[in-house]
Amino acid sequence: MTAPIRIAVVGLGKIARDQHLPAIAATSNFDLVATVSRQGDGVDGVPHFRDIEQLAASGTVVDAVALCTPPQVRRSIAQFAIAQGWHVFLEKPPGATLAEVIALRDAAAAAGVSLFASWHSRYADGVEPARDWLAGRTIHRATITWREDVRVWHPGQDWIWEPGGFGVFDPGINALSIATRILPHPFFVETAELDVPENRAAPIAARVAFRDTAGAPIAMDLDFRQEGPQSWDIVVETDAGTLTLAQGGGVLSIDGGTAPAADTDLHGEYPGLYRRFAAIVRAGVSDVDVSPLRLVGDIYLRARHHVVDPFHE
Incomplete structure (x- = not known):
């Protein structure tokens, strides 16, 4: 076609x-x-x-x-x-x-x-350069902090609080889509804590401890109650320095300095997604990576649930 x-x-x-x-x-x-x-x-x-x-x-x-x-x-x-x-x-x-x-x-x-x-956060400007830089590095530890104000980003979206709506994992799965793309080893859930408002079915916050197959710990902190500055950051400490992906994967730095240049063909998340969709349609193939969704399912299997104050829009 x-x-x-x-x-x-x-x-x-x-x-x-x-x-x-x-x-x-x-x-x-x-x-x-x-x-x-x-x-x-x-x-x-x-x-x-x-x-x-x-x-x-x-x-x-x-x-x-x-x-x-x-x-x-x-x-x-x-x-x-x-x-x-x-x-x-x-x-x-x-x-x-x-x-x-x-x-x-x-x-x-x-x-x-x-x-x-379509995992749109994988098409942020810093993701592929981060993946390239981390390839072959020894990972000491990683930290994922995804904290945003649900009233700003999901106003009136009651479905997000229902079963199958994911709650704070609606944005949190974006972080997992990046982490599963850039980290050189698979990782799995060790422990998880979910905060669920007493009037809702899905979590408003979560703390998850992962570990990769090489033994490196990965900590994730998600919260829908963030006010003021929002945080969509992944920090990876390695044997060659510390890589930081900020602003949802859009800004990459190494030890606080200049990062590798992004591939201009991937500029913009949704333009990149539609280029990819056109390519697979014309090639007659599919692109269905379920690893971020599988991790969310595993979190629910391993998690302790804590009832917290009700959430009202």
Whole structure:
């Protein structure tokens, strides 16, 4: 496929309007041919539908869909899209459970369509240079600090507090998507503590101790209650110095100094994601890495749960 890929965006919440629609508009790889959302309006000049079944029945020619819905409802929509022969872009996290993502991967393979589990933070400017620098280094320890104000970044998004909504692991899985990309050894959960508001089903904060297969400890601190300056930082201490990825992977430094240059082809998270999606569609392959989601599942298996004060918007 060399012509623009005809894509529909399903779910027109904040992430779709802030990131997906501008990234699609800025590339020649895709043409936006439809939007789908049960709430609100679509995009001027583009056909809009209330559900994906209505889109399919309309006769609109679609090659691919980008699913920006909450994770709890994404599997059935993706399954329907795969059955139409459409390629599927899954916003992160790719599903509410690991099993359903694996089922979608297998269904896409059987149907001969591409499935993309998109980990947008891996496309931040500092991630690939960090991965290159850490390759072959001895890791002494790593610290992940992801603390943000949920009222700023997820206003009115009640789904995030429901089962399958991930709570603080909605941003926390971004950190894990970076860590699983840049660290040279696999790592696993040793202990975890989850703080769950008494009126919610998902955690508002978490502290997790990992260890990699070479023995290095990795500590993660997540909190949705951060006010003032926000923190999205990964610090890795090695035998050759300390690497710091700040601002969600966007700023890289080594021992506080100048970092290796970023690959300009990866500039911008969502433009990078859509370049990758176009590439796998045209190559006829899928890209479904479940390692960040698997770690979140393992955290829940190992965690102690603590009831904390109720959370109100």
